[in-house]
Amino acid sequence: MDASHGTPFSTLIRTASQEQHTEAENSGFMSDMLGGRLGVAAYALYTEQLWFVYGALEDAVDRLSEDPVAGPFLRPELLRVPELERDLTHLRGPGWRDGAVPLPATAAYAARVTEVGRSWPGGYVAHHYTRYLGDLSGGQIIRGTAEKTWGFERKGDGVRFYVFEEIANPAAFKREYRALLDALPADDLEKQRVVDECRRAFALNTALFRELGARFATGRSATGAGGPLSA
Numbered sequence: 001m002d003a004s005h006g007t008p009f010s011t012l013i014r015t016a017s018q019e020q021h022t023e024a025e026n027s028g029f030m031s032d033m034l035g036g037r038l039g040v041a042a043y044a045l046y047t048e049q050l051w052f053v054y055g056a057l058e059d060a061v062d063r064l065s066e067d068p069v070a071g072p073f074l075r076p077e078l079l080r081v082p083e084l085e086r087d088l089t090h091l092r093g094p095g096w097r098d099g100a101v102p103l104p105a106t107a108a109y110a111a112r113v114t115e116v117g118r119s120w121p122g123g124y125v126a127h128h129y130t131r132y133l134g135d136l137s138g139g140q141i142i143r144g145t146a147e148k149t150w151g152f153e154r155k156g157d158g159v160r161f162y163v164f165e166e167i168a169n170p171a172a173f174k175r176e177y178r179a180l181l182d183a184l185p186a187d188d189l190e191k192q193r194v195v196d197e198c199r200r201a202f203a204l205n206t207a208l209f210r211e212l213g214a215r216f217a218t219g220r221s222a223t224g225a226g227g228p229l230s231a
């Protein structure tokens, strides 16, 4: 069953989450957003939900900075909360915090990130990988669509979340990141647990898209909407 022996961990984790990546990419909400079928309110709510998720991710940074497993991944140039806050000020106005509420899926996602951030550095790495490496990749496609659909200034307010000002060469950065994954100080069992947590991270993202999709159903996204949304 274990074909992982000898396979670099970066390959293992990517391969293990490939199917869920496709599912997330093709979720009704993402398809509608990338297809230009949603209004800016949907994008603003999505951005707000990311603020809660990245708040949880980045609240753990201080406590994990010296950790031998998670510490090497914590690069200041990745931090997204300040960028999300600038985007939200642009999208919602300076009082945006007053109305910011996590959807149930967001609260569950952020709670899991907080939990692993406090108790399991390997699990935290799984969440870190799922979000930041994704933002450096597909995130760039979302930025381009958002600029075109809602008229944000190129790489300006509204899409700063997707702009990594201090990462001049994302491809090189991702290579280094994968080298860190490959050097993860963990045995095979722990690596398998990290892969499982990555799958869980993808599932938490998909659940969030489902809730967002239910709110902004365009007909197409209704298929991926799941159950009714309490709120």
Ligand code: HEM
Pocket: 010, 013, 014, 021, 024, 025, 026, 030, 034, 129, 130, 131, 133, 134, 135, 137, 138, 139, 141, 174, 202, 205
């Ligand atoms: C419509 C939305 C999305 C598009 C178009 C997209 C596109 C891509 C592309 C093109 C890559 C490959 C980049 C490369 O090989 O360097 C990638 C990688 C990645 N994406 Fe996405 N993505 C989307 C959504 C997501 C979501 C929702 C997540 C998770 C929250 C995610 C997580 C990742 C991760 C972790 C990688 C890195 C895989 C690896 O090389 O290890 N993506 N994405």
